[in-house]
Amino acid sequence: MAQPEPVGGRTGAGSERAASRGRNRRLTAWRHRITGNGVVRTFGPFVPIVFLWWLAAELEVFPAAFFVGPDAVVTEFLDLVRKGVLPGYLSDSLTRLAYGVGFGLLIGLPLGYLVAMSSWARRLTWPLLLFFQAIADIAWLPIVIVWFGFSLTAVTFVIVYTIVFPLILAVVAGVEQVPRELLRAARSLGAGRFRIFVEVIVPGALPSVAGGIRTGLGYGWRALIAAEIIVGTSGVGFMMFDARRVGDVSEVFLGMIVLGVLWYAMDALILAPFERATVERWGMVRQVEAGK
8 A cells, every 4th residue: 555645745845846936036036137127238248348358458469558458447537537527528518419409409390391391492402401411510620610710609510510401301201201191181170281280290200300319419429529529629529639639548448438328328318218209109119018
């Protein structure tokens, strides 16, 4: 006759399984806590880059006078922050960017809707838009220096020029993507031209406009640094150029890293969520399911 299984043995096995499930849940929660907030996805790709950078500096693949490691850049960063130099330069760069973006939006958005909505305005301005868009922003710097000197106005002009044309083209593309059925439906319901523009065309074009703003700001950011290098008397671009003049390679490396980190933060925290929220708000894509 079979002997009954000891109660304690069954209880012990159940306890082990329960404990194993608890450990698995804790590990899963920990993995979600790490990856869910984007830490691994954000910093993970940079780990091998920083390691290779450190290794190249340690092995002196390039002369130490021309190539420094991460430790030297961190030291330079702490020193410039302690002296207040880097915060001041960052403040100057962001102020110039804000001026340029503000004026660029005030000019680009109305012009974009005017070109998109008026056939005569489009025929008149379209060749000019394509012509001036092909002229790089940095090509304006020599004449801008003659006009405005080494001033905030010169830098603002270059940023506005860089932002306006991509924004106008994005507005035109957005208006053209508005379904014609919506326009006919609005007219059939008795809506006037102004109401159709405000309630149909502007919202329908917003996803493309949001993408144009994001693209234009990216161009404007690069134009800002180029202008600061050439005509600036402060700012991150000027800091890098001045460091090159005195041979401070670590400060040049620091400037490049600051530019990349700052733009990544602006894009990830402001521009990308704005574009995504705009697209989802106006029904162009489905909402992302919870938990994904």
